[in-house]
Amino acid sequence: MPLLKKIINDPNACAAELLEGLVEAYNGAARLEGRGSIVMNNLPAGKVGLLVGGGSGHEPIYHGLVGRNLADGAACGDIFAAPPPDIVLEGAQAVNQGNGVLFLYGNYAGDVLNFDLGAEFARDMGIEVETVLIWDDVPSAPPDKKHNRRGIAGLVPIVKLAGAASTKAANLGELVRITTKARDNTRSVGVSSAPGSIPATGKPTFELPDDVIGLGMGIHGEKGVALIPHQTADELAPKLLDIIFGDDLEFKSGDEVVLLVNSLGSTTMMELLIVLRKVKALLNERGIKVHDTLVGPYVTCQEMAGMSISLTKLDAELKELWDMPCSSVCYTKM
Amino acid sequence: MPLLKKIINDPNACAAELLEGLVEAYNGAARLEGRGSIVMNNLPAGKVGLLVGGGSGHEPIYHGLVGRNLADGAACGDIFAAPPPDIVLEGAQAVNQGNGVLFLYGNYAGDVLNFDLGAEFARDMGIEVETVLIWDDVPSAPPDKKHNRRGIAGLVPIVKLAGAASTKAANLGELVRITTKARDNTRSVGVSSAPGSIPATGKPTFELPDDVIGLGMGIHGEKGVALIPHQTADELAPKLLDIIFGDDLEFKSGDEVVLLVNSLGSTTMMELLIVLRKVKALLNERGIKVHDTLVGPYVTCQEMAGMSISLTKLDAELKELWDMPCSSVCYTKM
Amino acid sequence: MVLRVADAIIAAEDYLSEADRNLGDGDHGIGMKRGMLAVKEKLAALDGATPIDKIFQTAGMAMMSSMGGASGVIFGSFYLGGAKAVPGIETLDATSFAAFLQGACDAIMTRGKAQPGDKTMVDALHPAAAAAQTAAIHSLADAAEIIATAAEGGREASKEMIATLGRAKTLGEATLGHPDAGACSIAIILRTMADYIAGK
Amino acid sequence: MVLRVADAIIAAEDYLSEADRNLGDGDHGIGMKRGMLAVKEKLAALDGATPIDKIFQTAGMAMMSSMGGASGVIFGSFYLGGAKAVPGIETLDATSFAAFLQGACDAIMTRGKAQPGDKTMVDALHPAAAAAQTAAIHSLADAAEIIATAAEGGREASKEMIATLGRAKTLGEATLGHPDAGACSIAIILRTMADYIAGK
């Protein structure tokens, strides 16, 4: 396979350069703080802080989720690498308005190690820090081992809800409570069909035979439930939903959800919409009401092919937070 | 090359099924009208109508641009095929609130033939129809032959401005005037590096040697200025901008523009942001002020790789229209 | 006859898409098949006594409203324009066949503004329509054979032309050597009609 | 010595990434190279009289703050934890080297909560640190050779383990047969140190 014709400069400088570009995309709304944090300008004094983050290369998340009624800042690592602790610290310092900061990120070993160290450093400097880990990927561990689950596309509704909550929360504890609820009410499952590539090596992130797709595979190609034959959207959609419905969170008739159909990169909007059509029909059958729908490449892994379905169950409090407008490079709601 | 593992059902039913999915994505805001038009619900009585449209397979455009302060409706064809005239007619009838309809679409032979026939049918039914063709792709014909130019990603800012104008315009003539200005103030140029594929055949839309990219190539792989060696983002960005600045629309110091950096599909947000970084620096050098930035896969051609840069020059009237919020599946601005 | 044409085009889907891939966006066969499936459906709903021009008209409407793309209008106009030129005829003879093709060709050239030499299906249809005028003195079967041969000649001649219309126009000289996809369709349509008329 | 280690890791970039590709996300070599380039830069800024533990500490800080990922913290802790265990030493001997490795291993296991057998770099470092305790009676050069060999043995042993931590943990049995990428790095680091000490 020939090296992909990526439109980049130094393959080792991609993360740094894309952050510079992202600041331009924010066009004055956010800035680059320190070596690798994107931080909102003009944060309201006293606001409870929300810091997200993780490895780069998954654009438009995480750093694209910084915005009004979204995250206050994002600590960004190199491609597929958690940000080092001092970048986390710089982000925390910039975001902190005196009332503490919530760290909210995907449950990956590298992120936990670095954010935890960053939290230690921040606490040493008198900044109150709490952490909520995102672990929405159902197939990555059984329900009694949630702390082993990965964070995948469900992070988008979770950060949206946490961001809305952060502008209203009276204190860090309340933000932790609401964010934990948003996390606990979110379930995702994905499928992968072709790898992305690492810019610095040009190498594919994993390999898959031509006629199979990975059910429940992670966004970097991590193991899932099974390799299954490539199949139609209408065959696949019920399998994915059954994995979510088979988990320990009850979805029953009358429940209201936010539905996200995410592309990992080169899976097209056409395909997402075809899957969405079937998912909606299946939810209708169960009497589950879709309050809002997101569809597109939100959580990607370079030009990887594959998609995921995420459901976030709303209660009255989450629904009110969901309906707040928000604005960012990754997601804007009027 | 193996057939792509697309997540679809019947390859010949993709366009129909994605429209059904799109209606679900609109979640009540828009409906499927007739055989192939997406139309906003609850259009204000007497509003001047705006109908866009074209072939499917380029999602999230065109049909994703139906929305508040955007297009009232979109007439959608099969994959890469202009909508037939009776679908155009159905769209026009649904959109018309008694004060006529503007047809706004990309300048492709098939679209012109079908929309013109649809316009004839609509006029026969007493609906006033005007047409503005989008022809923003600079390399596709010399400046004195603009009517031979193709419409590419510049359609996004043009439809955004026309949509805002359509909610304020006193009559169809005024909408035509403003939309024509938006079109005449927009220039794009793109580059392609790898083909998309036609769902019904699985065949690539074009072929390119491994080490070259197509400068000025169209979004279906149509011929551009030249096949050039694959090169870095920093080398490419000035070449693209020079093509725009070499055209007959003056961009001078102090001008304000909307900048769109578009991916054709599998070119990543990372790459777009790296290009954006350089484009912004070059615009700064010329004293051109970026009023707003859009970056992402707005106008795609399945999983095609490549990107484009579009600039829309704003005057006071267009700037006011640009700043109006809007909401749709394709583009939302708070 | 119209049904036989539909089946022939449907069978040629891949060949026609491949021809369009060389010059256009590779979907001509897909669109023509979509149109011809619609033709078959609509004709099945007609009763046996439907007049000839009504059959042509129904086929044209079916293509026009189902295909989309450039060729939906163009090939829809083939049957629609042809039907208009032979109102109320009861049987097809060499004279009315010539009138049909002339009407079809005129309608398409008006619609699409293509001239012979622009490397479109007109380059197969125009010589066929011209041959039909002179061949009107022959039997229908002989005339149809002459017409089909003229269309095939036009398709071959289109290889030597540089496209100036449609999606292929920006390709310029790169279009040399390949026949136009629409001209391939016309050649198939008229060859199938000749075979049908000859009882083959 | 620390500079030689940096060069050895940088030279092994592809090998380390490939090892990570089998089990993780294929970027271990990239991250280690990024860290070691930062180490070289920071060390170049130190003056000649810098004490040994300060050199280790500078290297650890450089890795920790430049690499990110799991291995940024883990390998940063290698030098940082080691430096803490040998405060103020003036020359490295077999005893202080053993103390260094024990400190490094303890720091990493505290940070990363990995136990021997979890298929991480601990499976190379832990046997190396243990070997260092018993080898402390030997000369530094001999001890370093014993330590490097123990680390390489640990790397080989990691092939037979099933990952339970880090990105590879969800792969389960599929991890059998491949050595852990971080264990490969530890083996290179300690082998390079042994070679340097032996004057090779």
Ligand SMILES: Nc1ncnc2c1ncn2[C@@H]1O[C@H](COP(=O)(O)OP(=O)(O)O)[C@@H](O)[C@H]1O
């Ligand atoms: N203006 C025109 N006049 C006559 N024929 C045309 C014109 N434009 C296109 N065609 C014919 O249509 C064919 C392409 O059809 P098709 O591929 O189905 O549509 P599209 O170009 O929309 O993809 C061309 O090969 C050409 O023969």
Ligand SMILES: Nc1ncnc2c1ncn2[C@@H]1O[C@H](COP(=O)(O)OP(=O)(O)O)[C@@H](O)[C@H]1O
């Ligand atoms: N908790 C841990 N304790 C010790 N070592 C670990 C731990 N987690 C990961 N590692 C080591 O880190 C290596 C992976 O490093 P690297 O690929 O650079 O980071 P990432 O996993 O973030 O991509 C693994 O091979 C393993 O040796």
Ligand SMILES: [Mg+2]
């Ligand atoms: Mg990594």
Ligand SMILES: [Mg+2]
């Ligand atoms: Mg087409």
Ligand SMILES: [Mg+2]
């Ligand atoms: Mg075509």
Ligand SMILES: [Mg+2]
């Ligand atoms: Mg790794």
